[in-house]
Amino acid sequence: MPVPLRLPPSLRARLPLPMLRPITVVASRFFTAFWAALAVCLTVIPAAQAQLRVEMSGVGASQVPIAVVGFRNEQSVPQPLSQIVRADLERSGLFRGVDAPGVLDETTQPAMADWRRRAADALVGGSVTRLADGRYDVRFKLWDVVKGTELGAQSTVVVAADLRLAAHRIADFIHEKLTGQKGVFSTRIAYVTRMGKRYTLNIADADGEGGQIALNSAEPIISPAWSPDGRELAYVSFETQKAVVYVQEVASGKRRAVANFRGSNSAPAWSPDGQTLAVTLSRDGGSQIYLMGRNGDNVRRLTQSIGIDTEPVYSPDGRSIYFVSDRSGGPQIYRIPAAGGAAERITFSGSYNISPAISPDGRSLAYVSREGNAFRLYVQDLAGGAPVSVSDTSDDESPSFAPNSRLIIYASRSQGRDVLLTTSLDGKIRSRLVSSSADVREPVWGPYGR
Template sequence: MTDALARAPRATVSLSRRHLVALPLAAALAPALAQFRVEISGVGATQLPIAALRFRDEDKAPQPVGSIVRADLERSGYFKPIDASSAVIDEGAQPVMSDWRGRGADALVAGSVTRLADGRFDVRYRLWDTVQGRDLGGASFAVPAADLRLAAHQIADAIYEKLTGDKGVFSTRIAYVTKGGGRYTLWIADADGEGAQSALASPEPIISPAWSPDGREVAYVSFEAKKAVVYVQEVASGKRRTLAAFRGSNSAPAWSPDGRQLAVTLTRDGGSQLYLIGRDGGEPRRITNSGAIDTEAAFSPDGKSIYFVSDRGGGPQIYRMPAAGGAAERVTFGGSYNISPAISPDGKTLAYITRDGGAFRLQALDLASGTARPLSDTNDDESPSFAPNGKLIVYASRAQGRDVLMTTTLDGKIKARLVSTQADVREPVWGPFGR
């Protein structure tokens, strides 16, 4: 939500110039303003019962590795956790499969965390299929303390892929913006919202973060120059460059799948229109020529089409056109207000925000059939973004007077709430595979 099409923005724009700091992520030592805990709700139609045990000696390590693995698997919506808190086994055990089937578990995970002499930690795990009585393998990692969370996420990814056939996303990252104490911060965090590090902090609003396809850069809009300007920042080093600072407003960056260009919304020639600009900047090329407000571009996964929001029909709706420009066709027809398009990695599903009475709710549209389905029952949703495997959506919402992050399965049945305890959280975007 970046311009006149959006409802009243949560990020109130101040026009006074103040100090802004860009921090290299590798050197950002301050913890996030908002630490998260995961609250899971809902029941999926089909879930695999799994007993994911506490890892032996995980309480002696800086991170609860087994607990992170268990939370990752539960949050995916594909697994039903089986209580096994009394069990004390590790990856070297020979579990009695019939006992675990008797507990209701179809799969079993156990492991250990051992501190090595050089200060690193040896993390090991093993996975069993208790129904077929098979050892499905495991792995070991020797990692510094700072990488224990990543190791846990990678274990969850391996388990998820072994049992579902789909690639896991627990070791990917998300970006989001917080507002707390009159200060805005852009964070880069693990996919569960933990381990956040500051990429940018400012008294002025920061909005519309967007990951590059290779995960090395994040584009965003900052108001530090008394107006909306688009920047691109390297995630590892914190080095950034100005992408679009033309006359008027510069907003809503969206990367092309090949990473060579971005779509942006500019008002340089009058009203809000869509332009394409190279990843290193330069002269933009206009691709819409309407008398309406055109904004919030999103590329299709094959790069051939752009979805965008326009009020050319009288109210904000989502349209699709060729990526190089051309005739646009309307995509959303249900309701009078549909914004914030996000396309699934397989190109089959459109997630967006629809207005239902006075509520703003997350909805999904099957692009082949045109069938739309609600994914939430909350009243103030915004900014949907697909996980890179297409199995989850992260979005922002409001609960108990605070902005929070949520994830949901595509059927809306399993939701995980990542709760902010100190700051309002908004504008989440899920990064690609890889770190």
Template sequence: MTASQANTVTRRQLLGAGLGGLSLPALAQFRIEISGVGATRLPIAINDFRDEAQSGHPIASIIRADLERSGQFTLVPGLAGLSEAGAPHYPDWRARQADAMAAGSVTRLADGRFDVRFKLWDIVKGQDLGGESQAVAPDDARLAAHRIADAIYQKLTGERGVFATRLAYITKAGPRYTLRIADADGEGGQVALASPEPIISPAWSPDGRALAYVSFESRKAVVWEQDLSTGRRRMLANFRGSNSAPAYSPNGQQLALTLSRDGGSQLFLISRSGEVVRRLTQSSAIDTEPVFAPDGNTIYFVSDRGGAPQIYRMPVGGGSAERVTFSGGYNISPALSPDGRTLAYVTRISGNSFKLCVMDLASGTVNQISDTTEDESPSFAPNGKLIVFATRSEGKDVLMTTTLDGKVKAKLVSTLADVREPAWGPFGR
């Protein structure tokens, strides 16, 4: 595929047919639009934080949006004038039908940092569940809010939150493509790479320190790796023909990718230094979009060896491929949950209608969970409870998160650019 073709071709169509550094601001902020009703959600009140305005960020609103987007909580209106310093009057909050309540404050320190504090209460049991204090630089006030949401989520669900993790995604504004790194709600984005030529297929290293991606800046598909702390880039794969669809192994030492260097499009394993370890598939078909199982022993991929794109799996060490998807005649873009039990992918329903599905790998049960029709590029949150994907809404390419049952969705709407190809980063940053 040429660079000009990649201007209009998305990942879901592939089978059917530079500026370094992290210093530039994002083109636009995002807004969260929640839709759907989950089966059981815990009622919680998040009061506005005392003096939060001085941080330049709506701390409580960020926390509310994080918790609501998770599908685990429903919001109860808070009260003004509260902070973590005072205990709640439990009967009043029970009357407001809140099961939990949080309050906090923001204080500017002498060195210019902000002290962001919060406390959480179990209203039903009448218990103080504790809290925490963070001293953060002004640029990290949003991150502090996400960390508080994570702490609340873990206290009340017993599972780790993902709000302080990051997303990578591609924006296209006019003729310019940009690879961005943002908070898990799509905001706070910074530029990793900008180019007049297409950028596709971002993939996180398991430690979250680097991204691999495909750039057409040299007028052909080349796989690069970029260190996110320094912005330093290096070429990983620039073999004859096309180099595409990078995916890190769970230990981060190798990558699977699609190369056409020997003719056709086949899967290869390369080392982190870019040396070919071995060819994984030996078919006359198009084999692409590899993704490792969490144990590193199995690889899932898309192949049209049966006549149309379907998802297959095979041992990384070698062996025959086994077909995984049988529902629908066109299935692409596999993504595996962190526990390896759930497969997300995109299926074509009819014509140009593409919808997000999830499969329970043990039973083979498949559910379509999106109500949009131009879905692509699903990626699991590192706790496996949410999926982010790209779709089209109101004439724009946007990002959306969804719970695995599809009942609670949040649209991350860009006002200035089309947004594509999200990849959810690992824990830690």
């Protein structure tokens, strides 16, 4: 007798119902739970109950020892900027913090011999000055301790609310100078939490701090997707007792329904220029991929399959769309020209592959593959090579690349809770973002710029 397949909750919600019926017997119970009382709040408010904490579980093979010394006058702000910078760098797995007592500003010439004795390869110092208008002047300098030279310095003036952002940008600068790769500490993530019968769509810094609630509902929220400019989020809400695709402005909370057709409306994905949305609709019968304008106009069908086509995602150049289809039997990932044409199968390893994500540099495909009753995250080089498993969990879902293409955020279950995890493309650098009071799922990494 075959073992019933247990899909993770948000995968059950995201996939079209026809694809679920031959797979799981719990789908009807899941969709029955949607018919609760409507209660939606669109105001962006602090999400204290959804704050995440970071737990590192892996580091890079070669870490840069760096001393981040206390900034002059940083005791005048709620959280010392040097602490945020050091935490960012250590969280990347590429840096090891060196004990750095005292204070060092950007105008002081450090005693390099002392820092060499502390085994530091790099050194950071800075200052925070409150201006007469209430803003803050933030300055820092980065030194190469081994060579005894300056590597760069910057200054910025910010309002109090942007002090954490200033610290994240300092960490980005240091990361790029020392690794050659752009940092992502100043970017944002969006994710969904569930606490009891309440669902919230949240926006937070990449480290999980500064969480804000963008949507509060008694009904499930799934498939958030950032617009390329980071100003809007598309998502699916079940607040009207059916799946409807909305686009919401991040700053104002204003939103519009862009797909509310007969049947299912799901899995929104933005084109790189932000002018087109790819969505999954079942308005003409089976679930297929459609394209529409960013306001829901000019709807046209892209795929013409007798199977189920879902979970579209654009390639970075906008020329292709990757999606999931069961046209060959089990779900596999395909690619089709965005202008229309023949679809090409991409995944061949494994009988059940879903949830594609393409790295911003266009080189890598992340997806979830079923192994028995487990779902695991895989990464495949699109230029060739075998897919590689990069997780040690078994309920993985919703992979999303960081804008530097070096990290992936995804959801899974760990110790009985739904949590978010990040991993490097080789699976060696990992961290968890967990909430003490809610299940966390449906992550998506935002673009550069804010």
